[in-house]
Structure formats: structure tokens, C-alpha cells
Amino acid sequence: MSSREDWQRRLGPLYGGAVALVHSTPWRWPTEVGDDTRSPAWIVVLGLPVGLVAWLVAVLAKGVGMPPHLAALLGLAMLSVASATIIERGLAERVDHWQRQDRRPGVGAVLVLVFGMLLRAAAIVSVAPASWLWVFLATAVLGRWAAIFLQALGDPIAGGDERRSLVATPSPAWLTAAISAGVLALAIVAIGKIGIVAVALAAIATFGLGLDAQRRDGGLSAPAVATAAAFAELCFLLVATISR
Numbered sequence: 507m508s509s510r511e512d513w514q515r516r517l518g519p520l521y522g523g524a525v526a527l528v529h530s531t532p533w534r535w536p537t538e539v540g541d542d543t544r545s546p547a548w549i550v551v552l553g554l555p556v557g558l559v560a561w562l563v564a565v566l567a568k569g570v571g572m573p574p575h576l577a578a579l580l581g582l583a584m585l586s587v588a589s590a591t592i593i594e595r596g597l598a599e600r601v602d603h604w605q606r607q608d609r610r611p612g613v614g615a616v617l618v619l620v621f622g623m624l625l626r627a628a629a630i631v632s633v634a635p636a637s638w639l640w641v642f643l644a645t646a647v648l649g650r651w652a653a654i655f656l657q658a659l660g661d662p663i664a665g666g667d668e669r670r671s672l673v674a675t676p677s678p679a680w681l682t683a684a685i686s687a688g689v690l691a692l693a694i695v696a697i698g699k700i701g702i703v704a705v706a707l708a709a710i711a712t713f714g715l716g717l718d719a720q721r722r723d724g725g726l727s728a729p730a731v732a733t734a735a736a737f738a739e740l741c742f743l744l745v746a747t748i749s750r
Contacts, residue, residue: 522543525544526545526549526552526674529544529549529670529673530544530589531590532587532589532590546654546676546685547677547681549654550654552650553648556585558642558643559584560581560582560584560588560646563581564577564578564581565635574631578630578631578635578638579627581638585646588646589646592671593736593739594619594736596672596729596731596732596733597618597732598618600727601619607722622740625744626743629743630743637749641697641743643696644696644697646739648693648704649735649736650735651685651689651738652708652735652738653731654685655709655712656712656713656715656726656734657677657731658679659712660716660719661725663726671732672735673731689705690705693742697745698749700749701745703745704741707745708741711738711741712737716730
């Protein structure tokens, strides 16, 4: 097996993509990259293959004769699988954390996940098959952008997270702006000018979740970042239902 140094030399600037691939998807790399720096740009860019895989599953399911609604749901399920269920797991952990702090019964995480999944499912089945590609791509990218955007606003996550997560090194202002511009352009291509509303809602939700994390915990965590991604994806899918 090649060493980390061998892969760094072979891939050059693309090595950051390999690190992000290992940390934010179920896909593996043939060497250990556990303590390597996670690039925020690559975390977002990898939303493109995640969305592409989800679209391919939906299209193939429809191609073999499945009803479009069922095919769309299979694509949505693949969206989670291709991201190693990072967002769903993080959201559940964050809701559990809220409940422990507020001393409430521990059933909310399940209810939130089920309700969120139902909303996502209802939204995706209302999207025309012709729009699936761009909607799946934009959904995956926007969720990852929200995670990066939140980390750019807050302090670095102490100790990182060795599990698969959307934790990355906080990006400088210029890089955050560049990534945000690209995400906004993708959202507009996907659902028209109303994509601006989707991105704005995602940014507002992300900012609010960041304030909550700061107030409750004094800083960010991997589940807080995943929760921001979950809200951003949901915002985009809901807005997509009223697009052209």
C-alpha cells in the first residue's frame, strides 16, 4: 500500500480532495488520512458527485419502469447514503443534545428525523424528472456549503472529529465568498431566480443555529455543523417545490 507521502506526491493539489472524500463520504482511500487537514472547498465540491450518484439512481429506477415518485425517493435515499448519513446522524445527535440540556423526554430525535424525512420526500416527489439532475446536485452542494459557512463564522471545532463528518478548517473570507458565489449560481441554474431565496433561507438558518451553538455550548461541534447542512438541504428542497 502506498504511503501518505506517495499519494501526496502523486495527486499534488488534488490530495485535499482525497482527504475530503474519506472524511465526508462512505468512499475510501487506500491510505490513512485521519489527521490531515480537511479543505472546506473540497468538502463542498464533493457534493457534486454525491448529487450525481443520487440522480443516477433516480434515473435508472425510472428507466426500469418504476413510478417517477418512487424513483425520486430512491434518489433521495442515495443522497443520504452517498454522504454516509452524516447529516442525519448529526441532526439526531444535536436534537438529543438539546433534549438533555432542556431535560425533556428522549423521543424528539426520532420525531424530528421522521418529520424531516417526510418533508424532504414530499418535496422531491413534486420535482419534475427533467429537473432532477440540477436539484440533486444543488441540494447536496448547498447542504455542504451551509456546514462550511457556519464554520467560517464560528471558531474552529476543538479537536476536530475523527469520524466521517463535515468538519473542515475554517475558510478565509475570500474563499467563503467565492464558494458562496458558486453555490448561489448553481442554485439559480437548478431552480431559477428563486434559488436566491433558498440560499438566503439556508444562510439565515445556519446563522441562527450557530448562535444557538454558541449560547448553549460555547462553540461549534460536528453535530451542529451537520444540523446546519440538514436545514439547508430542506430549505432548498422546499423552495424547489415552488420553482418553475
